[in-house]
Amino acid sequence: MDVTDLDYRARTRSGCIPPELVSRLLERGHVDVVEVQAGRGEWFCALAWARLLGEQGRQxxxxxxxxxxxxxGWWTAVVAAAELLEGWGRVDEAIEITRVRMEAGHPMALEFYTRLLARHGRAEEAFTLLRPHLGEPSLAEALVDVAGPAGRDEEAAALLTTRTEHQCSDFPWCCRGLDRDTAxxxxxxxxxxxxxxxxxxxLLRTGSTTLLSNREQLAALLARHGRLDELRxxxxxxDSRYAVRQLARLLEERGDVEGAIAAYRQADRLVTHDPNWAFELAQLLVRHGRGDEAINVMRVQADARNGDDWILHTLSDLYLNQGRPEDGLVHLDALATARGGEEDWDLYWIRLPLIAARDGVDEAIAHARAHPEGTTRYAAAHxxxxxxxxxxxxxxxxxxEQHASANSxxxxxxxxxxxxxxxxxxxxQRRTPPQPELSSGPWHDDPPF
Structure with a gap:
């Protein structure tokens, strides 16, 4: 089998049976189809069939x-086989097949291999392998993870401390990406x-006030240790929002739903001006049976950002789930009027489930087909x-079937x-040729299109 072709089809989900449809075949009882296709180059069928055999004890x-x-040596297959072997308790075999790829120099193999070693009593060996690669961020994180079971936390801390004293002059070149704040x-x-x-x-408070990952880490740490006052x-x-989210989650977990809602509402600058945080508040309200309040939260966003499709879609779903399709359509009509009355399909289709709930599927389809874009390939999917x-x-x-290639x-x-x-x-299984890979060198003579 050709690695390039396999990798292209697995990445793009084109010219193959994608995993969600493999699952659908199995759910509908077409196990024999999956088995046959597994032997014909269909990777996702092969993976599902292998898992099924393992579950049946045929390891x-x-x-x-x-x-x-x-x-x-396709790395995707190596990882899948190693995970299956590990799950069956055949750890030595899992380690061996990943060791071979690591020694062959596969760029992703070292991290996977060392984490596998650490999970099975060989953390010190993993630490030793990772130690020379501290400058690479993903491997540095792996080193920190394996240092604990290896009993080498202090050594890891000493290595990282030298990095925290470094002041970047030309990030990421001067430190290979492991800058002071990451350290x-x-x-x-x-x-x-x-x-x-x-x-x-x-430590986290001394880091850069602009680095979002450290601020997120600090908020999560405070929540994990129940440091409620500090989190407040x-x-x-x-204003990075992470602390608000962690505070709301902690309060909700403790049963203080009103406190969690208040955490979002008190961060008025977030909920009012950022639809993502309004969405989180709406989801919190829905989880606790307060769907009408959730609608009101997203209504504010829809009115302020008229024409933002994901906000309108969220609002429509809320109306639908609350059994209020008529109210939803009235609001969508008002927003459409405010935009000038005409709606492109990317906004128009959002109302179709509401029409179906109120007037029936045939009525919704009639409205869809009457739209100027109602005969297009994208309208066909809806x-x-x-x-x-x-x-x-x-x-x-x-x-x-009228637009099969676009909706395959x-x-x-x-x-x-x-x-x-x-x-x-x-x-x-209609094959499309793989796209040419970009040059691996630092310069490109041809544009990437």
């Missing part, structure tokens, strides 16, 4: 299934693990979803539901 067979994918965050992880919580907090103080002054949701799968397929995964899912497996395979 020798899965490796035979994966062998063609492993033969060329501070990693050192704080070590100190927290050692039980030196106050020291960890102090941080939330009052931290119309088909309405039909399939009403149990009219054959009609959904008929709609999508949706169409394939409905074909599976109808048992039309040969049509499904024919549709999904």
């Amino acid at each position: 020798a067979d899965p490796l035979e299934v994966l062998a063609p994918y492993l033969a060329n 501070i965050g990693l050192l704080a992880m070590v100190r927290e693990r050692q039980g030196r919580t106050d020291e960890a907090i102090a 103080t941080t939330a009052a002054t931290d 119309i088909a979803e309405l039909l399939a949701g009403a149990g009219r799968t054959e009609e959904a397929v008929a709609v999508l 995964h949706d169409l394939a899912g409905y074909l599976i539901d109808l048992g039309r497996i040969e049509d499904t395979l024919s549709l999904l």
Whole structure:
């Protein structure tokens, strides 16, 4: 099997049976199809079939299934096989197949290999392997993680301390990406693990006030240790929002729902001016049976950002879930009028589920088809979803078949539901040539398009 082709299809989910449709085949009882396709170069089928065999206690067979994918050293297959072997308790074999790739120089193998060693009593060996690679951020984080079980926290802390004293002059070139603030965050992880919580907090407070990862780490640390008063103080002054989120989560976990809601509402600058935080507050309200209040929160956002599709979609879903389709349509109509009355499809389709809930699916489809873009490939996907949701799968397929290449995964899912497996395979396995890889050198003579 060609590694480039395998990797391209796995990354792009094109020319293959993607994992969600493999699951659909299994759910509909088409186990034999998955088994056959596993041996025909369908990676996601091979992986699902191998897992299924393992669950049945046939642990020798899965490796035979994966062998063609492993033969060329494809890293994705190596990781999958190692995880299966580890799950079956065959740790030495998992370690061996990843060791081979590490020694061959695969750029991702060292981190995976050392973490695997550390999980199975060889953390000191893992630490020794990682120590020379402290300058690489992902490997530095792995080193910190394995230092604990290796009993080498102090050594890790000493290595990181030298990095915290470094002042970057040309980030990331001067420090290879492991800058002072990243080192501070990693050192704080070590100190927290050692039980030196106050020291960890102090470290994070001395870091850059602009580095979001350290501010997020500080908020999470305070929440983990129940430092409620400090978290409240941080939330009052931290405009990065992380402290507000952690405070609300901690209060909700403690059963103080009103306090959690108040945490968001008191951060008025966030909830009023940032729709992402308004969304979090709305979700909190929904979790506790206060859907109408959630609608009011998102209404404010929709009115302030008329035409922002994800806000309108969220608001529409809230109306739908609260059994208020009529109110939702009235509000969407008012917003459309404020925009001049005309709506492109990317906003218009949002109202279709509300129309279906109020007037029935046929009425919603009639509205969709009457829209100027109602015959396009992207409109077809929404119309088909309405039909399939009403149990009219054959009609959904008929709609999508007019735009099959643009809606292949949706169409394939409905074909599976109808048992039309040969049509499904024919549709999904149309090969498109891999895109050329960009040069690995520092310069490119040709534009990347």
